[in-house]
Amino acid sequence: MFNAYGEDPNDDLPGKIGPNGIFRLLNDLKVDPADRSVLILAWKLKAATQCEFSKDEWIQGMEDIKCDNMEKLSKFMKNSASHIQDPIDFQQFYQFSFNYAKPLGSSGLALSTAVAYWEIIFGENKRVQNWISYLENQQIRGVTKDEWLTFLEFLNTVKEDFSNYDSEGSWPVRIDDYVDFCQASSGGPLAA
Structure with missing residues (x-):
């Protein structure tokens, strides 16, 4: 999944998914960029910078939330509020x-x-x-x-x-x- 969205030439961010890659990801997931689930995902991935995921953040974060394909990530986004109930x-x-x-x-x-x-x-x-x-x-x-x-x-x-x-x-x-x-x-x- 990282390779599908990372290192977008329009972002010019080697080793990262940048704003254009994130926009394409959210578009594929059919998630509004202003939806709270996007911020919850950034939190779960321990993102250091807005609109960017480093390869390490992405890989470790996806392992932590147990998402290894788009279907699981889509389900995570739909149920993300459950991660902040406590x-x-x-x-x-x-x-x-x-x-x-x-x-x-x-x-x-x-x-x-x-x-x-x-x-x-x-x-x-x-x-x-x-x-x-x-x-x-x-x-x-x-x-x-x-x-x-x-x-x-x-x-x-x-x-x-x-x-x-x-x-x-x-x-x-x-x-x-x-x-x-x-x-x-x-x-x-x-x-x-």
Whole structure:
């Protein structure tokens, strides 16, 4: 399979499946490039760079997910969500996504990149969409790794009505500001 998609002359990436090869692969699998399964595949292959799979990443990753033909890979893509059902697996996938999305030499993500990845990871999650709207309205330029990781903890531990939110906790200032904004927008503190 690597030979079918790797070293595409249009990519000029010796020893790798590059963007054109990946696009052909996804086209053959009938998978939308923006589908979460593509990011899950990159995570499972331990891809170091967006839109690239080295030969070693590909071979080791395919062995790990037990895919040695297109039929098995197609099945993996269709059932990829099962690999992130466990909260620990999801957390690892989420952490991987930040590093995968981050440009080389950068310590954070541009807001537009963070938004694109949150939408791929969470889909139509109302809480995530509210967070994104808040950040966009505040004209935030970027997201740090700490903010990225803490946001998942926030989603997992703080109730939707913020009733268990501890403003004296160790949340980043941006999350404190977000909670204050939401509570002010709703007419006052939601916590009892």
